[in-house]
Amino acid sequence: MEYPRAIPLALFALVMMITGLSVFAMERGEDRRTEAMLIARAESVSSALERRANANSSYLRAGAALFATLDDVPRSRFDRFVSELRLDSDYRGAEGFGWAPVVRRSEFAAWSDARESENSLRTQIFPALVPGQPFAVPVTFLQPDTERNRRALGFDMYSETVRRQAMQEAFRDLRPTASGQVVLVQEGAAPEPGFLIYMPVVVREEAGPRLKGFIYSPFNAADFLGSALELEGASDFGVRFYDAVDGKEQLLASAGVEDGGKNKVRQGIRFANHRWVLEVYAPSTSALSTLSLLTLLFGLMVALLLMMVVRLLTQQAFEDDAAISWFAEQASIRNSLTRELNHRVKNTLANVLSIVALTRRRASSLDEFADGIDGRIRALSATHDLLTHSDWGTTPVRAVIEAELAPYARDSERMLNLDGPDSELAPNDALSLGLAIHELATNAAKYGALSVPGGRIDIRWQEVDGNTIRLDWAESGGPEVKQERARGFGTDLIEKIVAHELGRPVDLRFDPEGVKCTMLVPLRQPTDFSLRARDAGEEKPPAS
Structure with a gap:
């Protein structure tokens, strides 16, 4: 093989x-x-x-x-x-x-x-x-x-x-x-x-x-x-x-x-x-003896036959291995999507509850409350649509971040600062980044800078070496971060799953003054993810 x-x-x-x-x-x-x-x-x-x-x-x-x-x-x-x-x-x-x-x-x-x-x-x-x-x-x-x-x-x-x-x-x-x-x-x-x-x-x-x-x-x-x-x-x-x-x-x-x-x-x-x-x-002769000539011809035929058989077996093994790898990849994708969907549903419900609570606290009338909660839920839906229904094309970094933070961007009691170039991400990398931003935003809305008035989140990104983006998330003005705390699913998701999908380590720090996270996101050429896009669109196993 x-x-x-x-x-x-x-x-x-x-x-x-x-x-x-x-x-x-x-x-x-x-x-x-x-x-x-x-x-x-x-x-x-x-x-x-x-x-x-x-x-x-x-x-x-x-x-x-x-x-x-x-x-x-x-x-x-x-x-x-x-x-x-x-x-x-x-x-x-x-x-x-x-x-x-x-x-x-x-x-x-x-x-x-x-x-x-x-x-x-x-x-x-x-x-x-x-x-x-x-x-x-x-x-x-x-x-x-x-x-x-x-x-x-x-x-x-x-x-x-x-x-x-x-x-x-x-x-x-x-x-x-x-x-x-x-x-x-x-x-x-x-x-x-x-x-x-x-x-x-x-x-x-x-x-x-x-x-x-x-x-x-x-x-x-x-x-x-x-x-x-x-x-x-x-x-x-x-x-x-x-x-x-x-x-x-x-x-x-x-x-x-x-x-x-x-x-x-x-x-x-x-x-x-x-x-x-x-x-x-003895008289010289350039020809081989009859027995040697027959042995040479027989060996040549056997060698050619074995080479053809091994070549056919190798080709069949390649096709079988490709089919097995495709099915394994599909199964892995389905499992990951199932877990991600389950987690996203929970996070979405948590975000909905947080949005309802924040909206109720700031609303002075029932109509104001209804308008506020409707807009934030629509923004959350738009984020989900941007990450999962982008037709597997490239997605700007800013669009991913804005889609995830859209439910909180209209609140004047908090400040969101985004700064970085117009860089495009591959579909999988955009999903991974969106997942990380979503988890950080959810955590900030529950416990961090988005949970209190006057909180501030600075998100800056820049291209490092032409094929990597460095993105820094920094919270400030929020409640003091507890150092004694249980490790949640969101932390594991960012440090393990997101880091694995991006192929780069993620530095997540819970400093007392606020959460800080540094991620390295790869910049890929279209040819690097075109096959993935085609497979995702076609959902067909390779021919055997």
Whole structure:
């Protein structure tokens, strides 16, 4: 009732919030399920990559152990070693196996002569050694013997920084070691990233280990990743393979969907004495899942339905409350009017008796008495007509006071002094003021300044702040006011009922020299009491 628009909107927002939380929970669960699948996929692909690399490293270790026992590694011996491995045609993601011996500057010519005698084609070491380079590590043999692999023969791998660092680390640790990202020499016009795994061939001597050369495997990164994915089967996930070196990551290869989306899992791998990073991700989608979409639509319909129902109930409650308030107000008005009528009848009778007594005392003949009492009773009737039959329009303050004091205004033995501006009062305020003036005048006629000759009543009013009138009633010249007296109905009427109707406190004082009363009467705009006037005129309850 206090928030007719806010309650339906708050209920709608609450239902939508619950629906949103439900959708969020379902989407969160879906993300977790996807994340779990991504983790499983990442572990399986990582395991496949490690198996590929470890199998190749095992072959390199075997070759290094064999070649370390030979004084020289001729082509026939190398080809026989590779053939006995009985590898499949694609070498499980590798480009093959190669042999690269350590060749010093003085041995370049002999190395070229040996290659010419074996291949009937003279091969030169390239690029030329830079000053300070102690030796070269040229590609001597590379199986399978294809046109593509022949492009790499004679290439000094020690001349390139990334390869050289990997070879130095492999010699230092005496185990298979992978290089970082490189482009293989045998790549054609569209080079793709790759890497190599080196295994040093070392001869044990009394002075210490002597490096004889390296048996190695070159890898095309895309082929290497593809061979691992073949072991795991197809899936809807994407995979990226990174080289992680010195805190930096370089993309080597990717497979599957290209859009990474928000769901992704990154996993570090270490094989061939090198660190790699594998990233597995699910394709991004901006749409909600089917269950989440259905839940959202259902929640929206429920929220709208509840909002409409609450809105209808609130509207009905407003109409019922308005009807109840109207009937209660009418009942209160009738009760107040009944009490006021009863009191006014009594006061009117008292005034009539007082007027009769005063008129009789001053009259010298029966006709004079009849004329005097008739005029005062007519004045009292005019006051009643002014207050109750003004058609609920505005009433001047002076007119209300004059109507109530009209029965006493013609008596020359008393003085009535009225002073104030031409201010207009609303109907209810005029009735309340008239009721108060009537009670004060009645009391004055019974016990105060109007009860004896020479009595004086000063009534002054003025506008205080533009919306309030201050009215002062002061009696003088009357009998001394008794301080020990019973509280009458008139006092309660002024201090409680009149003060309540005016919405302002009433200061009523029974000073010994005379009664004094100060009232604050509101000045209202017509719009403030037009509804009251209409209701009073129509006497109809609001529609339900």
